Amino acid sequence: MKRIAESTVRRLSLYLSFLEEIEGRGQTTISSDELARLGGTTSAQVRKDLSFFGSFGKRGLGYSVQELCVSIREILGLGRKWRVCIIGAGKIGTALARYEAFSKRGFYVKAIYDSDSAKVGMAVDSLSVRDISRIEQDASKEGFDIAVLAIPPEFAQGVADRITAAGIKAILNFAPIQLAVPTDVTVRTVNMALELEGLSFALTNRGN
Amino acid sequence: MKRIAESTVRRLSLYLSFLEEIEGRGQTTISSDELARLGGTTSAQVRKDLSFFGSFGKRGLGYSVQELCVSIREILGLGRKWRVCIIGAGKIGTALARYEAFSKRGFYVKAIYDSDSAKVGMAVDSLSVRDISRIEQDASKEGFDIAVLAIPPEFAQGVADRITAAGIKAILNFAPIQLAVPTDVTVRTVNMALELEGLSFALTNRGN
C-alpha cells in the first residue's frame, strides 16, 4: 500500500465524526459535496481521500452513511478496543483519565502511573495511581497498546525509552519535547504552548 | 509579506523552545544543523523557515542563541502578554486554567466561564467561575485576546458566534467540531480523539 499522508488520516477521522452524527439523525446517504462542506474541504478532496482505500460510493447516488461509517472505522482500525495507559497523574494526566470521550471512541484507560510516591495509591475515578516502576511488567502483562505521556519534559524521553523497550508502539505525547523513538513506534505530540503561539503569530501578523 | 505556512510557524515555535533551553545552559551560538537535529528536521528547512523573516545568522559561525531567541519571539508576537479567557469549567477547562506552562509563555488566564449555575462562583485556583452570560461585556472591558473553548461540541458554535461578535480574534478550540468563524478570526483546534485515531490507524497499518 502507498504511504498515506497524515492529513488524509486526520480528515478521515473528521469525516467519521460527521457521519456518526448524521447516522444518528437518520439520514441514509450523503454526497462527497455535503461531507466536504461539513469538513471545510472540497468534494474532490473527500473522494481522493477515500480512493486511497477503495471505492465506497455509488455513482449518481453518493455514499451510504452507514456503510461509509463502517468502512472508515475499519480503515482507522477502530473495529477493536484499544488499551491505553496514562503516565503522569498531574493536572493533564488526571483530566485525561477522567475524560469520557476516550472510551466512547474505543480507547479504554486501563491504568495511570506516577513517579511521585505521594500520588501513588490516589484514586482517579475507578483507577488507582500506580508506581511508574511497575510500567515494564504491566505493559506486557496487561497489553497496553497506547501510552499517553503527561509528564514534565525533562522526564519524557527517559519514560519513552522505557515504554518502547517494553513493547508499546504508539505514544500520545503531551510533553513539549521532540521524542526520539524507534522507527516502528508512532508518536503524536499535542503541544498546547505551540498552539497558543500559533495564535499569537496570527494575531500579530493579521491584516496581511 | 508572503503567506507563511502553518508548518513553518509550528517549527519556529519548536526552535524557540530548544533555544530557550540551550540559552539556559550557557551555549551562545548554534548552527542550523544542530537546531535541525533537535527539531527532527533538516538544516535547509531551518534556514528556509528563518529566511522568510530575515537573515539572523553569521556565515561560517551560525546563530547567536540569544539573538535568535529574541528574533523568533518577535516574529511570533511573544514580546507582549496575551489575555486569555477559558470557556467551560469542566475537566479540560479547569485543568487548563491551572496549567502553569501557559503563563510561563506569556499567556495569562484572566477568567473562566461556565453556563452551569452550579459551577458559577466555584474557585479554580485564584479565579472564580463566572456566568457565561457576562462574556460579551467582559470581553470588551477586559480585552481578552484569546478564548479557549472547552465545552461540549453542541454548544461550541453558538459560543464561538458570541465571542467573535464580541471582538475576540483568536480561538483555541478543544471541542471536536469544525468551527465556522469570520475570516479575520483564527482558530486552532485540538482534537484528542482525532490524535488517538491517528495512532489507531498507524498501529493497524504498521509494517505496511
Next chain:
DNA sequence: GGTAACTTGTGAACTAATTCACAAGCCCCT
C-alpha cells in the same frame, strides 16, 4: 427503453512544501 440529472472515481494539471546544491561570507591560523 431512452434520456435527463446526478455523483463517483481518477488521471492530469496545478500549487505548496521540502530538499538540494552552491556562491558568498566569516573566522582562525600561519
Next chain:
DNA sequence: AGGGGCTTGTGAATTAGTTCACAAGTTACC
C-alpha cells in the same frame, strides 16, 4: 595578508498534496 574550513542564505529541482475536469455509472421519470 592569504588560504582552509565552516556555515549561512537562497534560487532551482524535487517531492508531496490539492484541485480540476471528465468519462463512466446510477437512478428517476416518461
